Amino acid sequence: MAHKDKLQKIWNQFEQTVSEVDKPYDLQGMRQLHDALIDVYYKYNTVSHVFNEFLRRANTQESLLEMESQLSIQKAHKMVVDGALSRLKTPPRRSGSRHSSNHSGDSKRSSVIARKRAEVEAAKAKMKYAEQEAMILKQQALLEEQQDVSNANVTRQKADLKADLGLIAQQKEAAGAKAELAALELEESEGSQRDLQLAEYNVVQVVDTTERTKQYINSLPNAENQIKETQNGIEQMADKQEPTHIPQPHKFPNFKPTPRGPLLSAFIKNDNHEPPGFTVQQPHLNVKATPFTPLKLEMEDRTVNNSAFAGIGQSLIRVYQILTQEGSTTDPSH
Incomplete structure (x- = not known):
């Protein structure tokens, strides 16, 4: 020092x-x-x-x-x-x-x-x-x-700690791989279960739809019976109609038929004293049967009731006969 x-x-x-x-x-x-x-x-x-x-x-x-x-x-x-x-x-x-x-x-x-x-x-x-x-x-x-x-x-x-850390790192990696595998297996299992449940659901839906369709069909009346009943009703209506007498065109050489049925005023107001003419249009029935739905009897717009039309035709014929008789009495040539 x-x-x-x-x-x-x-x-x-x-x-x-x-x-x-x-x-x-x-x-x-x-x-x-x-x-x-x-x-x-x-x-x-x-x-x-x-x-x-x-x-x-x-x-x-x-x-x-x-x-x-x-x-x-x-x-x-x-x-x-x-x-x-x-x-x-x-x-x-x-x-x-x-x-x-x-x-x-x-x-x-x-x-x-x-x-x-x-x-x-x-x-x-x-x-x-x-x-x-x-x-x-x-x-x-x-x-x-x-x-x-x-x-x-x-x-x-x-x-020793370094060796332990290395071992823990390997164990950690193995545990991570194991956990990943377990997660994938669980996901696959859940996916298969979902697919199975979906398939079962679809089968149940198909069976349920088919069953409900059958029940609906069974609840409806028989289509053939409805068609037969409709046809029988039409035949009965036809039998009840009165026969209609339609004058022949050759008895009236100057007769000109009209395109549609004439009104009553056409027979009354005829300045040329020509024989009136008329046409009778038969009713047209359109029966449409839809499967599994009630049958309906539909009439077209131009269809008229046959019995009512027959009554109008008879009235027109009587009017025509009366007018014809009056004309024959007043005409000196006759």
């Missing part, structure tokens, strides 16, 4: 400054050395504080362990700084060379002991956190192993 390297560099500079403490200086030199130690230690504390804040913000297990290790090292380094500053507070004596030599040796030993003590404390802190770091690394390795096993299980489960 950059912060850690920077701290180590500053601390090396501090150790070089501390090594100057045991040298003989005058009061001015000692003050300068004191200020140099304070300045280097201030830089060390500033960088340490920044590094600790960085580790705290990281808020990981490794960063927290590293922060605790740095705090222990910084505590040991502070002990070294305090020892060096305490020695600078006592100025060296210049009374004798022997005394100065002993004092110089004691200062060097004290500095070495303080430095070694700081190193031991730092080593203890490092050992403590190294053990914790080793435990964490073991746990991490175990987790990675478990993760590998889990990944293998996940991979195997994915393969």
